[in-house]
Amino acid sequence: MREEFEKLALAGKIEPRHIEPLVRLATCGFCWHRSWGFGRIRSIDPVFARFTIDFPGRPGHTMDLAFASEALKPIPATHILARKALHLEELRQMAATQPLELMRIVLKSYGGQATVDQIQQVLVPDVIPADWKAWWDQVRRQMKKDGHFKVPLKKSEPVVYEETERTLDEQLLESFESAKGLKARLGVVGEILRSLEDLADRQEVGRRLIEVLNEDIASHQRTQPAVAMEAVFVRDDLRSQLGLPRAEGELTAVDLWRALERPGPVLEALPAAKHRRALETFREAWPDRWAQILLDSLNEVSARVCRELVQLLTQEGHLEEVKQAVARHVSHHTASSELLLWLARERSDAFADILGPEVFRAMLTALERDQFNEKRTSRLHDFILDDADLIADLTAAADIDVIKDLTRALQFSPVFDDMDKRSLLARLVKSHPAIQSLIAGEQSRQDTGFWVSWESLERRRAEYDELVHKRIPANSREIAIARSYGDLSENHEYKAAKEMQKILMRRKEELEAQLVRARGTDFSHFPSDAVGPGTVVELTDLNTGQRETLTVLGAWDSDPERGIISYLSPVAQALMGHKPGEEVEFEVQGALHRHRIESIRPYRQAPASMPAGVGTGAETSAAAGNAPRAGGLAKVPPTPGEAASSPAVSASGAVAAGEAPSEVPQPPFGGPAEALETAGAGASGPAAVVTDSEAAGGAGPAEETGPPQAASAPLETSDAQAESVVVAGQGPASVTPEPQAGTGSTTPAAAFGEVAATPLAADPESKPPGEDPARS
Numbered sequence: 001m002r003e004e005f006e007k008l009a010l011a012g013k014i015e016p017r018h019i020e021p022l023v024r025l026a027t028c029g030f031c032w033h034r035s036w037g038f039g040r041i042r043s044i045d046p047v048f049a050r051f052t053i054d055f056p057g058r059p060g061h062t063m064d065l066a067f068a069s070e071a072l073k074p075i076p077a078t079h080i081l082a083r084k085a086l087h088l089e090e091l092r093q094m095a096a097t098q099p100l101e102l103m104r105i106v107l108k109s110y111g112g113q114a115t116v117d118q119i120q121q122v123l124v125p126d127v128i129p130a131d132w133k134a135w136w137d138q139v140r141r142q143m144k145k146d147g148h149f150k151v152p153l154k155k156s157e158p159v160v161y162e163e164t165e166r167t168l169d170e171q172l173l174e175s176f177e178s179a180k181g182l183k184a185r186l187g188v189v190g191e192i193l194r195s196l197e198d199l200a201d202r203q204e205v206g207r208r209l210i211e212v213l214n215e216d217i218a219s220h221q222r223t224q225p226a227v228a229m230e231a232v233f234v235r236d237d238l239r240s241q242l243g244l245p246r247a248e249g250e251l252t253a254v255d256l257w258r259a260l261e262r263p264g265p266v267l268e269a270l271p272a273a274k275h276r277r278a279l280e281t282f283r284e285a286w287p288d289r290w291a292q293i294l295l296d297s298l299n300e301v302s303a304r305v306c307r308e309l310v311q312l313l314t315q316e317g318h319l320e321e322v323k324q325a326v327a328r329h330v331s332h333h334t335a336s337s338e339l340l341l342w343l344a345r346e347r348s349d350a351f352a353d354i355l356g357p358e359v360f361r362a363m364l365t366a367l368e369r370d371q372f373n374e375k376r377t378s379r380l381h382d383f384i385l386d387d388a389d390l391i392a393d394l395t396a397a398a399d400i401d402v403i404k405d406l407t408r409a410l411q412f413s414p415v416f417d418d419m420d421k422r423s424l425l426a427r428l429v430k431s432h433p434a435i436q437s438l439i440a441g442e443q444s445r446q447d448t449g450f451w452v453s454w455e456s457l458e459r460r461r462a463e464y465d466e467l468v469h470k471r472i473p474a475n476s477r478e479i480a481i482a483r484s485y486g487d488l489s490e491n492h493e494y495k496a497a498k499e500m501q502k503i504l505m506r507r508k509e510e511l512e513a514q515l516v517r518a519r520g521t522d523f524s525h526f527p528s529d530a531v532g533p534g535t536v537v538e539l540t541d542l543n544t545g546q547r548e549t550l551t552v553l554g555a556w557d558s559d560p561e562r563g564i565i566s567y568l569s570p571v572a573q574a575l576m577g578h579k580p581g582e583e584v585e586f587e588v589q590g591a592l593h594r595h596r597i598e599s600i601r602p603y604r605q606a607p608a609s610m611p612a613g614v615g616t617g618a619e620t621s622a623a624a625g626n627a628p629r630a631g632g633l634a635k636v637p638p639t640p641g642e643a644a645s646s647p648a649v650s651a652s653g654a655v656a657a658g659e660a661p662s663e664v665p666q667p668p669f670g671g672p673a674e675a676l677e678t679a680g681a682g683a684s685g686p687a688a689v690v691t692d693s694e695a696a697g698g699a700g701p702a703e704e705t706g707p708p709q710a711a712s713a714p715l716e717t718s719d720a721q722a723e724s725v726v727v728a729g730q731g732p733a734s735v736t737p738e739p740q741a742g743t744g745s746t747t748p749a750a751a752f753g754e755v756a757a758t759p760l761a762a763d764p765e766s767k768p769p770g771e772d773p774a775r776s
Contacts (some may be wrong), residue, residue, distance in 0.1 A: 001026040004046045005065075013049040014066045017722065021069035025051070030075035030082045031068075036061075038081045039072070070083070080109040084126055091127045095274045099139045100146055101129070104173040107149075107161035132559050144168060145198050153187050169200050174207060182216045182227050189213070189234050196241060206242040210235055214250045221256055226269030227255055235276055253278065257285035264301040267308070275308045277632065291318050295325045299335060303342035303379070310342070319350065327354050330362045337366040337380040344383060344390055349483040349494075352476040357398040357406050360391065367415040385420055392431040397472040397507055400512055407439065434516045451518040451533050456556035458521040464511045467504060473503050523553065528602040531575040538598040542583065548595075551603060 005019045014022070024029055031039045036055040043052040053072075063071075075082050083091060083105065090117075094102045106122060107114055116136070124132050143149035147165030152158065153175075172195065176188040189209055196202055213235045216655065220228040232253045239246065260266060263282055270278055283290045294309045295318075301309065313322050329335035335343075340363050347355060363380060370378050384390060395403055407428055414426065429436045452460075475497060482494035482748045523534030531537050531552060539548045551564045552572050558564060565572050572587035575597070583596045 001044070004044070008046060008049055008065065011501065014069070015363060018069040019067055021072075021074075022065055022577070024074040025072055028074040028076050028082075030077065030085065031072040032075055032080070032081075033072055038075065039350060040085055040207055063579065066733055078105075078109070080106050080122055084122075086189055088126060095123070095127050095135070099135070100142055100149075103139060103143065103149070103159075104161055106159075107159060112162075113158040113160045116155050119352065120161065130460070147171075153191050168195065168198050172199075173205060173208065176212070182220055182224070182231055185212070185216070185230055186227075186234050188249060189238060193234075193238060193241065202242055206238055206244055210244065210247065213238075214247060217251050221259070223250060225256055225260060226266045228280060229253055229266060230274060232256065233277060247605045253281035254285045257282050262285075262297065262300070263293065264297045264305065268302060275305065276312070279308065279312050291321070293315070295321055298322070298325055298385060299329055299339050299340065303338045303345065306339055306342040307346070310346075316349075320568045322560055323351060326351070330359055333362050333365040335362050335366060337363070337370055337378055340366055340381040341383055344387070347390075349476075349479045352480050353473070355394055357395045357402050360394045361406060361409060362413065364409055364413050371415055381415065385416075385423065388427065391424060391427045395428070395431060397468065397476070397508070399468045400434050400516075402433065403428070403435055404438055407435045407739055411439070420535070432512065434512050449519045450555040451516045451521050451523075451558045452554040454522060456554060457515075459554070460511060460515055460518065464508070464515060467511065472501075472504050472508070475504055518555070521554070522604060522649065524602075524604040526602065529595065530577050530579045531572075531600060532577070534601055534603045536601050537575060539595040540597055540598055542594040547598070553603065566660055 002019065002023050005014065005022050009016050010020060019106055025041060026044060029041050031041060031053065033039060033055065036058060039053040039055040039061075041051055041053050044065075045052070045062075050731075051063045051065065051068050053061050053063060053068075055061055062551060066710045077083075077086070080091075088296060091102065095110070102123075103119075106119055110118065120132060128135055140151055143159070144151050145168060147167060147313070148162055149398070150162060150171060151161040152160075172188065172192050176185055176192070179185045179188050192199075192205065192209065199205055213231055217228045217231045217235070220231070228251075232251065232298070235250075238244075257263070263279075272549055279294075282294075286293060298309060300305055310322055313319070325338070326335070329339060330343075340359065343351065343355070343359065363384065364686065367378060367381055370381075395406065409426065410421065410424060410428070413421070425439050429439060478497040479494065481500065482491060482497050485491055485493065521534075526532055526534035528535050533552055533554060535552050537550045537552065539550060540546070549563050550571070551562075552567050552575070553564055555566050555568050558566050558569075567573075567576065571586055571588070574584055576630070578584055578597055580597050580599050583594060585592060585594050
């Protein structure tokens with residue numbers, strides 16, 4: 001072919017410098033293109049001066065000779081790529097029976113060395129169609145025993161083939177001596193430990209390694225104590241496996257620890273597999289102070305090391321000291337982001353009494369501190385965003401006021417960008433719907449509250465306070481104690497405590513949803529020209545001629561035996577808005593009843609006049625900065641099942657389901673409405689929010705009006721006393737004892753009065769009935 005190429009050069013079709021490359025290409029018959037890969041030269045056309053080459057995906061490709069001499073690299077027939085094209089089945093058989101010979105061909109094809117990735121790329125899937133890892137592990141062990149292959153410790157380093165054969169002992173000792181630095185030498189010793197069975201003279205190799213390691217340990221104990229500590233462990237493992245005696249004067253891990261009182265930096269630099277061993281030797285070095293030193297180190301180490309420290313301290317009976325140390329850092333807001341990251345990851349029942357909203361507040365402080373110190377990354381920051389349950393778990397048992405403070409802290413925190421902050425606030429709203437209005441602002445508020453008496457409101461708040469401050473913390477302690485018994489699969493105390501936790505948390509959510517919508521009133525300003533809340537209605541049953549008296553009060557007020565019903569009950573809804581002389585039909589226990597309204601009178605009279613300078617609750621609230629809203633409660637269409645023919649509906653059930661009454665009475669002329677809406681606005685309690693169910697129904701939050709600031713006379717007061725209370729802008733706040741369960745009744749009040757839970761007396765002078773046993 002040289003003559004043909006020389007003729008083409010004389011003819012001017014190629015240049016003389018192209019002759020030698022073209023001769024090599026024609027002789028080899030195979031080539032490599034940097035873009036198209038391996039190719040096989042099929043023919044040479046001297047007339048048109050071009051090659052015909054088969055590339056993968058480009059068969060029969062023609063290429064100008066001059067261009068081919070510069071763009072193609074010749075591949076000899078002995079190359080692994082050429083042999084794959086010519087003798088693929090032979091190579092597959094060789095991979096199964098003579099893997100070392102196959103490796104020799106591969107390595108010599110690439111100049112005597114190739115990385116593991118290069119070897120895998122050229123053999124898989126053509127030569128080795130499946131289970132590459134198992135095949136490579138087997139071949140790697142064989143190459144280590146063979147004297148021609150030098151197998152590196154790192155995957156990124158090449159496997160080398162040498163024509164001169166050397167023993168494994170010589171190869172490993174050469175690798176150990178040529179390694180740069182003690183850390184690299186430890187990697188070689190680790191490989192030697194895995195190859196001890198293949199060494200010809202293990203004892204001699206071990207003595208030489210230990211001698212060098214002892215020198216390196218002594219020189220690194222002050223400058224790199226963590227590397228020296230790891231070298232001690234590796235040296236001890238080598239001596240143990242070879243059965244060699246300890247050299248006189250050699251340093252031990254205990255000797256290294258006695259020169260160090262802060263274990264954190266050393267543990268951080270050690271591999272995780274060596275942590276427990278290092279801590280055991282630390283205990284030996286400081287038998288009297290080890291526990292306190294580790295406790296002091298909790299706030300200085302990473303979350304990974306912190307977990308190891310806590311595990312050791314817990315196993316040795318120092319759990320309470322750990323909890324006290326962590327609680328102190330959390331309460332003082334000195335906890336590091338790594339300590340809080342460990343606590344957030346664990347979230348075990350053993351630390352249930354620590355895990356709470358204060359932990360999340362401490363997280364915000366730690367992140368702000370890291371930001372101020374210009375810490376580039378924070379794993380705690382990422383964990384808070386990634387763990388969707390973290391905020392819900394930390395704030396599950398928190399008081400609603402604490403949740404509000406936490407929401408404000410998150411809103412003003414600079415550590416999260418706008419999108420991340422919205423995501424976290426959405427999680428808070430999902431767990432605590434009561435704070436939605438705090439996030440959404442006043443413009444999104446709509447009124448979906450319901451009227452309740454001050455007495456029933458105080459009872460619900462007392463129940464909520466007891467639940468949050470007594471029963472839930474007590475349950476958390478019970479869980480921690482039950483968990484300490486061990487074997488959770490057979491721990492009945494633990495299972496019972498966890499079930500009770502679910503019940504308590506569900507009740508807490510129900511109370512929050514109810515309290516945020518409840519609006520306290522004494523019913524003194526409601527209109528009495530038509531049936532509505534705060535009215536006493538005289539009825540005549542047109543079927544029997546019997547006279548009945550019904551008192552329509554708040555959502556949580558019910559005493560069927562005394563004729564007191566909730567204005568949310570089906571009977572009250574049927575009567576609502578009707579005036580004296582009108583006839584009303586409704587169903588009671590499947591039977592149709594027809595009643596005529598004889599008279600309507602107010603449940604409690606509004607005060608006729610007020611002394612100068614003394615205002616109503618509305619005026620007092622307005623003076624305090626709480627501007628009243630006119631118009632009372634919004635009218636909401638009744639949901640299915642709230643009609644008169646529906647069964648009795650409990651107030652708590654309506655609240656929990658997000659249902660609103662079909663119509664809420666509007667006090668006339670705006671004045672009484674303003675008084676009702678702002679009475680007791682300065683009292684503490686859940687703020688107005690939009691719950692999930694309300695948001696789904698398109699309704700907004702109701703602004704709650706709190707109870708009176710000071711306790712007033714009980715309901716069994718005279719008219720004059722009641723007027724003096726109202727004049728002062730205060731509603732009654734006495735809590736009456738709850739009654740025992742009463743007997744059933746076939747009257748409308750008895751059949752449908754169970755909606756409310758805390759009734760008032762039929763008259764201002766009468767004794768208020770107790771809370772409905774069904775809701776208690």
